[in-house]
Amino acid sequence: xxxxxxxxxxxxxxxxxxxxxxxxxxxxxxxxxxxxxxxxxxxxxxxxxxxxxxxxxxxxxxxxxxxxxxxxxxxxxxxxxxxxxxxxxxxxxxxxxxxxxxxxxxxxxxxxxxxxxxxxxxxxxxxxxxxxxxxxxxxxxxxxxxxxxxxxxxxxxxxxxxxxxxxxxxxxxxxxxxxxxx
Numbered sequence: 001x002x003x004x005x006x007x008x009x010x011x012x013x014x015x016x017x018x019x020x021x022x023x024x025x026x027x028x029x030x031x032x033x034x035x036x037x038x039x040x041x042x043x044x045x046x047x048x049x050x051x052x053x054x055x056x057x058x059x060x061x062x063x064x065x066x067x068x069x070x071x072x073x074x075x076x077x078x079x080x081x082x083x084x085x086x087x088x089x090x091x092x093x094x095x096x097x098x099x100x101x102x103x104x105x106x107x108x109x110x111x112x113x114x115x116x117x118x119x120x121x122x123x124x125x126x127x128x129x130x131x132x133x134x135x136x137x138x139x140x141x142x143x144x145x146x147x148x149x150x151x152x153x154x155x156x157x158x159x160x161x162x163x164x165x166x167x168x169x170x171x172x173x174x175x176x177x178x179x180x181x182x
Contacts, residue, residue, distance in 0.1 A: 044144040051141045052107050055152060056099040058139050059161035060092045065134045066181075080170050099164030110163035113174065114156050121176040125155030128178035136161065 016022050022035050067078035081091035100107050114122070129136040136158045143149040152160075155178070162179060165171040171179065 042145045047142045047144060047146065048104075051139075052100045052104055053096070054141070055107070055139050055157055055160055056096045056164070058136055058157050059099055059164060060095055062132065062134060062136050062161065063095060064092070066132075069133060077165065077170070080165075081168070084168055084170055094168065095164060098168035098170075099160055101164075101167060106164055106167045107160055110160040110174075111156070113163065114159055117176055122153070122155055124176070125159055125178045126153050127155075128180070129154035129158035132158070132181055 015024075016035050020035055021032055023030070023032050025031070063077045063081065067073075067076045073079075078091055081095050085091050085094035098106060099110075101109075114125075117125070136154050138151045138154045139157050140151045141149045158178065159174055162171055162174040166173045
């Protein structure tokens with residue numbers, strides 16, 4: 001993206017120009033970029049990627065709201081993520097990286113753990129997710145062409161969150177017994 005000082009002989013410009021350029025103000029900086037008409041492929045792979053991000057978003061909401069509800073706590077996940085994130089990277093982007101991983105390797109590994117759990121262990125994770133403040137909810141999933149499929153249970157979403165924190169070196173590897181948050 002090009003940074004511009006006086007686009008179109010003005011001090012500020014926004015919107016598209018000539019069907020080719022878009023001018024905008026991004027975080028206080030005037031920028032220009034090519035106009036791109038987005039497409040919305042609803043292939044199985046695209047929907048799988050969206051599902052990974054949907055689940056990671058639930059983890060972000062949990063970490064963010066927990067920090068807001070307990071601002072005096074010194075070991076909230078949001079604080080730990082902020083300390084562990086590389087310079088220039090936000091805590092929530094770092095969490096998404098941990099939860100999903102390159103080529104979804106972390107999400108796939110967490111799902112493999114979930115598959116190996118006994119029904120009682122899955123129930124324990126579901127109950128632990130419901131007992132959190134704020135509770136981690138089940139997350140809707142979509143298949144090819146955006147058709148709704150089976151939602152991920154709250155326990156599986158919580159497991160992916162904890163596994164992401166493990167992948168970032170913040171928590172221990174999750175086991176069949178869910179962690180306890182105070």
